[in-house]
Amino acid sequence: MNSRPLNTAREGEKFCLNRIGGNRDLRARLASLGLIPGTELMVIRRNLSGSFIVSVGDGRLALGQEMARCLWVS
Amino acid sequence: MEAIRKITVALAGNPNSGKTTIFNNLTGSRQHVGNYAGVTIEKKEGECSHRGVDIRIVDLPGSYSLTAYSPEEVVARRFILEDRPDVVVCVIDASNLERNLYLAVQFMELEVPLVLNFNMMDISEARGDRLDVARLSETLGVPIVPTVGHRRQGMSALLDCVVEAGRKKKAGIVPTYSPDLEQALRLIQSRVNGNLKGQSLPSRWLAIKLLEKDPEFARQWNGSAVMEEAKLQSARLEDKLEESAETLLAQERYDFISRTCEAAVHRESPKETLSDKADALLTHRVYGIPIFLAAMFTVFWATFNLSSLPCEWIESGIGRLAATVSSFWPAGADSPLRSLLVDGIIGGVGSVIVFLPNVIVLFLAIGLLEDSGYMPRAAFIMDRLMHRIGLHGKSSIPLLLGFGCSVPAIMATRTLENRRDRLTTMLIAPLMSCGARLPIYALIIPAFFAVQWQAPLLWSIYLIGIVLAILSAKLLKSTLFKGAAAPFVMELPPYRIPRLRDTILHVWERCAMYLRKAGTVILTISILLWALTTFPQQESRALAQAELTEAAGLVEEPADSLSNSYAGRIGRFLEPVLRPMGFDWKIGTALLGAVAAKEVFVAQMGIVYAAGEDEAPLRQRLQQNYSPLVGFCIMLFCLISAPCMATVAVTWRESGSFYWALLQFAGLTVLAYILTTAVYQVGVRAGIGI
Numbered sequence: 231m232n233s234r235p236l237n238t239a240r241e242g243e244k245f246c247l248n249r250i251g252g253n254r255d256l257r258a259r260l261a262s263l264g265l266i267p268g269t270e271l272m273v274i275r276r277n278l279s280g281s282f283i284v285s286v287g288d289g290r291l292a293l294g295q296e297m298a299r300c301l302w303v304s
Numbered sequence: 305m306e307a308i309r310k311i312t313v314a315l316a317g318n319p320n321s322g323k324t325t326i327f328n329n330l331t332g333s334r335q336h337v338g339n340y341a342g343v344t345i346e347k348k349e350g351e352c353s354h355r356g357v358d359i360r361i362v363d364l365p366g367s368y369s370l371t372a373y374s375p376e377e378v379v380a381r382r383f384i385l386e387d388r389p390d391v392v393v394c395v396i397d398a399s400n401l402e403r404n405l406y407l408a409v410q411f412m413e414l415e416v417p418l419v420l421n422f423n424m425m426d427i428s429e430a431r432g433d434r435l436d437v438a439r440l441s442e443t444l445g446v447p448i449v450p451t452v453g454h455r456r457q458g459m460s461a462l463l464d465c466v467v468e469a470g471r472k473k474k475a476g477i478v479p480t481y482s483p484d485l486e487q488a489l490r491l492i493q494s495r496v497n498g499n500l501k502g503q504s505l506p507s508r509w510l511a512i513k514l515l516e517k518d519p520e521f522a523r524q525w526n527g528s529a530v531m532e533e534a535k536l537q538s539a540r541l542e543d544k545l546e547e548s549a550e551t552l553l554a555q556e557r558y559d560f561i562s563r564t565c566e567a568a569v570h571r572e573s574p575k576e577t578l579s580d581k582a583d584a585l586l587t588h589r590v591y592g593i594p595i596f597l598a599a600m601f602t603v604f605w606a607t608f609n610l611s612s613l614p615c616e617w618i619e620s621g622i623g624r625l626a627a628t629v630s631s632f633w634p635a636g637a638d639s640p641l642r643s644l645l646v647d648g649i650i651g652g653v654g655s656v657i658v659f660l661p662n663v664i665v666l667f668l669a670i671g672l673l674e675d676s677g678y679m680p681r682a683a684f685i686m687d688r689l690m691h692r693i694g695l696h697g698k699s700s701i702p703l704l705l706g707f708g709c710s711v712p713a714i715m716a717t718r719t720l721e722n723r724r725d726r727l728t729t730m731l732i733a734p735l736m737s738c739g740a741r742l743p744i745y746a747l748i749i750p751a752f753f754a755v756q757w758q759a760p761l762l763w764s765i766y767l768i769g770i771v772l773a774i775l776s777a778k779l780l781k782s783t784l785f786k787g788a789a790a791p792f793v794m795e796l797p798p799y800r801i802p803r804l805r806d807t808i809l810h811v812w813e814r815c816a817m818y819l820r821k822a823g824t825v826i827l828t829i830s831i832l833l834w835a836l837t838t839f840p841q842q843e844s845r846a847l848a849q850a851e852l853t854e855a856a857g858l859v860e861e862p863a864d865s866l867s868n869s870y871a872g873r874i875g876r877f878l879e880p881v882l883r884p885m886g887f888d889w890k891i892g893t894a895l896l897g898a899v900a901a902k903e904v905f906v907a908q909m910g911i912v913y914a915a916g917e918d919e920a921p922l923r924q925r926l927q928q929n930y931s932p933l934v935g936f937c938i939m940l941f942c943l944i945s946a947p948c949m950a951t952v953a954v955t956w957r958e959s960g961s962f963y964w965a966l967l968q969f970a971g972l973t974v975l976a977y978i979l980t981t982a983v984y985q986v987g988v989r990a991g992i993g994i
Contacts, residue, residue, distance in 0.1 A: 259371075266555050275587050277685075283796060287403055289403055
């Protein structure tokens with residue numbers, strides 16, 4: 231599976247999250263927001279600075295650009 | 305069965321699950337609700353009584369999990385672990401069920417008596433979801449009560465369930481995970497059992513926390529055989545499954561949730577919601593920022609323009625009151641009581657109350673932004689700019705709240721995970737021009753500037769504050785608080801139409817607070833400043849004064865009794881320092897008073913200029929005495945200088961150190977002094993506005 235960081239994604243694309251970088255705290259935080267390997271997400275918005283809004287389940291999350299760089303999707 | 309009389313209930317749940325609405329419904333309190341994560345940042349307590357049982361309810365800050373990642377999660381977790389409430393009610397947003405159950409599963413791991421409250425059932429039903437609540441309840445072994453918080457539906461059933469759970473004290477089922485994980489947990493648990501160190505925590509839960517490398521417990525058990533076993537097991541798991549133990553646990557929890565929901569939850573495939581449509585415009589990559597700026601412009605435009613008429617009514621009302629009170633004394637009589645009432649209290653407190661309509665409109669506007677759910681969007685839009693100054697989007701929520709009042713703004717910095725980001729935001733928050741500074745601008749601007757300049761000037765003041773905040777943040781982030789900002793991740797709750805009741809309540813509370821402040825702090829300081837401005841009386845000094853005048857060959861000026869008062873003496877003592885900024889001693893005393901509360905500046909100017917015989921309105925008196933340049937410098941100084949006492953106190957408490965509060969206080973005052981002096985000196989030399 232060719233995995234790439236989320237910040238290369240475009241609006242409207244759907245992904246499966248397969249790897250999360252960053253430290254323990256960050257991964258725990260993301261897990262509690264519903265982001266774990268295997269989560270399906272869709273890019274709702276990508277703004278000029280590389281921040282994202284993604285839909286995860288029924289929720290919407292805003293992600294900064296370094297955050298997006300830590301999320302590997304396919 | 306023994307009858308219970310009193311139980312303690314903890315109300316836990318994800319941010320934005322409607323916890324505080326439930327709390328308000330149950331206890332009749334009026335805690336502030338909003339539509340973004342982190343409105344409740346401190347635990348709040350209330351009481352109610354149901355079927356003969358007294359129930360103490362503790363509303364915990366919203367948390368997504370029990371990992372204690374951010375300060376509000378620490379508060380929630382500590383309360384559950386240390387205070388051991390009789391029942392935990394986990395409030396769950398039924399329209400975002402799986403994610404919300406993640407916290408509930410952790411309570412089940414903790415084996416506490418649990419009640420699940422499926423809130424916001426109306427949204428989930430409107431979407432066409434079908435939840436088999438009875439079946440879910442049976443599978444989880446936990447009572448589930450569906451409610452619609454904002455319509456107060458299901459409250460009595462919830463209390464029935466809480467009382468029942470308090471009586472039974474029964475936990476739900478313990479979630480079981482995959483064989484690999486279970487085996488690891490069993491091995492750690494067997495070690496834990498022999499070494500409980502007097503802890504009343506379930507051994508399985510401790511095993512989970514140790515496997516997750518929870519920092520608090522890892523430190524506590526460091527070096528023990530138990531910790532060694534936990535390390536061994538987590539290494540073994542990571543080897544076998546190529547994933548870190550804590551990620552595995554998170555996955556297993558979600559697997560457990562989806563297994564549970566599979567049979568009991570039927571949902572329509574997700575459609576584009578109204579919220580998504582609104583977001584398509586409001587967070588648009590091009591239009592997002594202009595819309596945000598337009599929204600902010602509207603807020604401040606409304607603050608000044610919608611309220612100018614009621615302000616005039618209050619002003620004339622206060623003028624009439626002063627005249628009426630004055631008329632109790634014969635014309636020309638010099639009575640200290642008359643002076644206290646008319647000059648001190650009506651002149652001081654009255655000049656602050658005049659601006660109540662401004663404050664109402666400002667807080668109404670901020671309240672609407674908060675309740676609608678726009679705040680987190682603003683954070684998203686601002687992420688880029690905030691990033692440039694070394695912070696991230698989340699910092700913009702406290703900063704926006706700062707336009708209302710610095711105190712809640714500084715408290716709202718708790719949602720920032722990273723301490724460096726939090727301190728930076730806290731220290732610059734007072735540069736966001738707060739509602740208490742509004743009366744100063746509202747007094748000064750019309751006094752000195754023509755109508756066409758009034759709006760741009762007000763804008764420039766707010767902008768100066770924002771620019772200085774940006775520069776200070778950049779400075780702080782490149783010196784004291786070096787280091788990258790924590791990665792930005794934030795939930796965007798669906799937009800909601802603000803409910804009239806909440807908004808009015810919110811505004812009412814801010815008004816009450818403003819009036820209370822006028823009636824306490826400002827009243828006290830006004831009386832004190834009045835006394836300092838009025839005494840010693842002319843007569844008692846007349847002799848000495850006459851001698852002095854004669855000796856110096858001076859002609860006594862009319863303002864002399866003022867400048868010889870205590871306030872005058874303090875002011876004149878300060879005058880050499882104030883001179884470079886173009887301020888006289890009268891402004892000096894008002895600035896001193898403004899340290900207690902910014903509005904006092906207006907009150908003291910009212911007192912100083914009411915003390916003279918001239919009955920002209922305050923603005924006219926200001927215009928006669930000062931140049932527009934001085935007027936601008938007053939606003940500039942008040943914008944930047946020493947935050948009020950309440951802000952200092954809250955910075956002290958929130959930063960945990962007196963020194964940060966002192967740095968904020970001194971730093972801002974020095975900055976204000978330097979900038980105001982520069983502006984005044986340049987202005988005088990260039991001949992602008994003198």
